[in-house]
Amino acid sequence: MTVSVAASTPASALGTVRSGLGRMGTTGVVYLALVGIVAAGTAVAALNGQNLLATANLVDTLTRSSLLGFIAVGQTLVILCRSLDLSVGYVVALSSVVAATTMAGDPARIWLGVVAVLAVSALIGLVNGLVITKLRVNAFIATLGMGLVIKGYLDTLYQGPAGEVPVAFQVFGYTRVGVLPLSTAVLIVVAVLAIVFLRATRTGYHMYAVGGDAEVARMSGIRVDRPVITAHVLCSVAAGVAGLLIAARFGTGSSLVYGSGYELESIAAVVLGGTYLLGGRGGVAGTVAGVLILAVLDTLFNVVGVDPFFKDVLRGVIVITAVAIYARRGGGTAHPPRFSRGAHQRPPAPDAPPGTGAGPAAEHRPDTTRPARDPTATAKDHADPAGRGGRT
């Protein structure tokens, strides 16, 4: 997001690539990474005599991504507001149970089941949002607590599979058009709705504002609780949809899926997609790419037969690396270096006014070497629109 990159200086090839990436924006970089990973993955699979792009593998990848996709899209909204939802995994499990037990194998009760799931999950999100905004409980704690409450409820009442999902609803889990599973199509619709919501509604704008700086939002007349509560409701509902998908796939309510670690995986997908964990920057499009990256890797590891434990190691490394890269790209106004780090530069001749003529100084002006990033700049760089120390 570095804006001005003067193309005049004899920049190295690497520098050119970097400045190109700089202009692209984080979402573009995430999609570029996705393409790169698909390409590299295809090559690796080919070396093992496999085709990563075979229909079965594509279907596998997309199916894999839709479940996490719903959760991660919801999680994106919450994280944009500088909040967090650690209860989503439990909401998924509860939703699958609510769906299966409400439907109870009766095709006529499918809609009842869907409505019940959406209502229950919306209610959970509402409680999360209210506890965080009105009772001012830290989001981490509030949603962790909510997760434990749901876990306790499930563990007490449902030891194993519960209820039954009618075959008519299982199509949500298994139908596909070409390589595109129905669940992925629904995910795409949900993701597009979320993007439109963020880009074209006031509430969407205000989510960015509250996540960016709640005080600025408040001083601008925004009722700062509302976007946060809305985000939590939508996030829970998205998790509810994921629960419906689980129910459709398993044909029954599975209370134990809360152990799958969806909450953390969804957060990983969100930050992998370029959304800033502390809110105010990012978006749903990046999250979708983040989810796809994780799914492609999973499929690849399966195809190639990587040890499942090593698989997790790799995924962890990838997420951390990605976030480290985003952090270096940074958003703030980094102070451009004036001189190179290593090589010594001769000061201008003593009788020439420094830095006016064509001396070595002129080549090293900030305007000609605007960097993609400043390696030494930190978030608290003094070039930050600071001068903020002077208030009493």
Add this chain to the structure above:
Amino acid sequence: MSAAGTAPDPPVLRMRGISKSFLGGRVLHGVDLDLHPGEVHALVGENGAGKSTLMKILAGVHRADGGTVELSGERVSFEHPVQAQRAGVSTVFQEFNLLPERSVAENVYLGREPRRGGRVDAHRMAADTDRLLDELGVSGISARTRVGSLSVAEQQIVEVAKALSHDARIISMDEPTSALAGHEVELLYALVGRLRERGVAVLYVSHRLTEVFDLCERITVLKDGERAGTVDADETTSAELIRMMVGRSISAFFPEPVEGTAPGPVRLEVADGGNEHLDGITLRARGGEIVGLAGLQGSGRTELAHALFGLRRFTRGEMWVDGRRVVLRSPHRAVRAGVALVTEDRKTEGLALNQSVLANGRLVLDAVMGVRAGERARRLPGLFSSLELVHRDSAQEVRYLSGGNQQKVVLAKWLATDPGVIVLDEPTRGIDVGAKRAVYTLVRRLAASGVAIILISSELTEVLGLADRTLVLHDGRIAGELPGGASEEAVMALATGHGHPTEVP
């Protein structure tokens, strides 16, 4: 109150008898203020005189305990900044109310985004913003630019555009130039001119009297929460204003060196130091010496302070402290070598605001001195009293102290480590005139005790009034060195790159 219209030129703002107390302490008492359309009105006074509080009452951040506020003759009472904005009163605070990750247009219309058919009309929002920027005579900022990529001056323009988008009749600006570089100040002057042409009344709060005389027609002076007077700028002088603000004359402002202060051995020496912001830095400071560092904003003053303190170390050249060659890779090493840095931004870099005075005093000791920390910490109460720190007790949280007293805590924190070299980066920023003098006296006393002092300040008078000699930076290089008592013009010539560097003696 009588309706407007009886007076020939009705003021757009009339404040009468404004009073305000915080926790029993009286901050404002019976202050009157009138603003007329198209007038630029300065509000000056020491920090703590009540300028900020008066401004915040006008902005709807605080509510007055007593007195009345009228806008065009109509009595108003704001409970929230948004109410004030809707009534046409906007405030550009020192800390901008902007979202760096959002575009200019999104910031200008934050909280009241125009809608069409339920959807935010991003197109109209951008067009309206561009029109506002046009009217302000601003080029080079697009409505779609991300605010975080703008300079401080440009962000200020965005704030003003935001105010105008509210159809502001009154815009108050809090120390608007404090973060601007020299040429950016010109931009601000032009901006204020445009506002005046539009008939907007500008309340201009500033410490800098030059600006006040350049821009303002009338000046209201606050002293200790009361109005010391309102004068026409044409009919007064800065000496007169300072007298009204502090009741003492300017010549007594900078204390003389403590008797017996003599240059000792060289405590700090840098030969040809450089990194990505600096080049060819050669300097030497003796114990007892105060070496000033002047230069425009962005000339490398703060970068040099950071390099001396190991924050962004010199990657070229050599550095010695007390005759020992040092490579300061981190602040930790710098502290161990005997270098202290009093940072520019006291609140975020100098202090843990929600911790006690004592805990702050011990910060560096605990971090660097290890087992000897406890022993040294016993000297802190003594240091506090020798610095004349005004505090309830050493358990008081630092955030409740005034700016000047906070700065004393920062100094105590460093003095406890017995530094040989103290780098002071803008040591008097944002503290009032009285407290400034206390800091100056302290700097003199430190010099007398044999410490080498590097004094960085954007206030030239401060550098020239205190330093034994002054190095002027320009574009990351030392443009020249001037002896104590040099003229401001000489410094400016070097700082702007038009002077001839003098030989280092």
